[in-house]
Amino acid sequence: MNISPRQLRLFLALSESLNFSKTAEQLFMTQPSLSKAIRDLEEALGLVLFERTTRSVHLTASGTRLASMARSVIGEFDSGLERMRTSAEQEAQQLSIASLPSLxxxxxxxxxxxLERRFAQSRIAIHDCSNSASIQRLLNYQVDFALASVMPSHPELQYEELLRDQFVLLSCGAWRQRIADEVxxxxxxxxxxxSMTDASTAMRYISAAFLQRGVEFRPKMQLDQVGTIAGFLKEGLGVAVLPYLGMMPMVSLRGMKISSISDGPLRSVGMVTRRQGGTSAIxxxxxxxxxxxxxALMEKHQGWLHPASA
Incomplete structure (x- = not known):
């Protein structure tokens, strides 16, 4: 038995009007098409739903029982469609991004x-985590895309470089007077x-730059959080090497000096997306x-942030 919601809707419309020509006109179809649809429904059910004479149309007992059940079925069907539509609309305004904290x-x-000004009902989740964790979240379909500082080699992912970020030397207190503007x-x-720990992409860039010179770089201290590094700098315990975007939260700290590392590495910054599958509007x-x-950042911080490589 294969009965569609459309057949039930036609049946219900006719059960209320009990007039084939009037019902066909209301439904923008021909009377023969309506008659065939009702015959097909009766054949599928093995029931006679209407008593037809040359002058009138009446529901049979089976037709009356079906009308009651059909209203319930169509009502539940329409409610289900509405729930699906509402769920789809809500999902369409959900966004999840994984990103390095410094980005x-x-x-x-x-x-x-x-986005919140543009999508009034938006629900945005930000996962600030390591580069590898960001990429893994993307591969696991836990986020829509990721902001990263290393081009992933995974075949399912693609990378759009946005800019290149210069490494800088930060100093404070007594060290501020001893460090030149350019080193x-x-x-x-x-x-x-x-510096940051070996697990960070920032440290990997610096380590790689020294390894190219045949030198192993050994910092005095390695820390996980930029805020912790700032505390040690203010105490005069050393100087810090960070990418420019990574140190920007420190710019407002009083007494902090930024020196450029003229021959230092440039950190790639970009968006990572999946090659397959659609991307939502949001x-x-x-x-x-x-x-x-x-x-806007590149225009404001010229000399520290550089265009993406060609």
């Missing part, structure tokens, strides 16, 4: 502000450098807003 703190606040990478070997809007925010 999330600088790029995503303005991005999310723009060379080799000078770091003679300084009490505080995710596409988020990526477009990120491009705008990055453009």
């Amino acid at each position: 999330a703190s600088v790029i995503l606040p303005a991005t999310c502000g723009a 060379m990478l080799d000078e770091l070997l003679r300084l009490p450098v505080i 995710a596409r809007a988020a990526m477009e807003e990120i491009r705008k925010v990055v453009g």
Whole structure:
């Protein structure tokens, strides 16, 4: 038995009007088409639903019972469709982004502000975590896209570089007077450098730059959080090497000096997306807003942030 909601709707309309021509006109169909649809329904059920004479149409007892059941079935069907529609609308305004903390703190606040003004019912989740954790969340379909600083080699992912981020040397207190505005990478070997841990992409860039020179870089101290590094700098316990975007939360700290590392590495910053599968409208809007925010940052911080490689 294969009965469609459309057949039940036609049956219910006819059961209320008990007039084939009137019902056909209301439903914008021909009377023969309506008659065939009712015959097909009767044959599928093995029941006679209407008594037809040349002058009138009446429901049979079976037709009366079916009308009651059909109203319940169609009502539940319509309610289910409405729940699905509402759920789809809510899901369409949900967004999840994974990002390195150093990128999330600088790029995503303005991005999310723009999205909330554009999508009134938006629900945005930000996962600030390591580069590898961000990529894994994307592969597990836990986020729509990721902000990262290393181009992933996974075949299911693609990378759009947004900018290249210069590494800088931060100093405070007594060290501020001893550090020039511009330093060379080799000078770091003679300084009490505080850096991120080996697990961070920032440290990997610096380590790789020294390994290219045949030197193993050994900082005085390695810490997980930029805020902790700032505390040690203010105490005069050393200087710090960080990518420019990573140190931007420290800019407002009193007495902090930024020196460029003229021959230091440039950190790639970009968006990672899945090659397969569609992207929601809010995710596409988020990526477009990120491009705008990055453009504004590059204009404001010229000399520290560089265009994406060709």
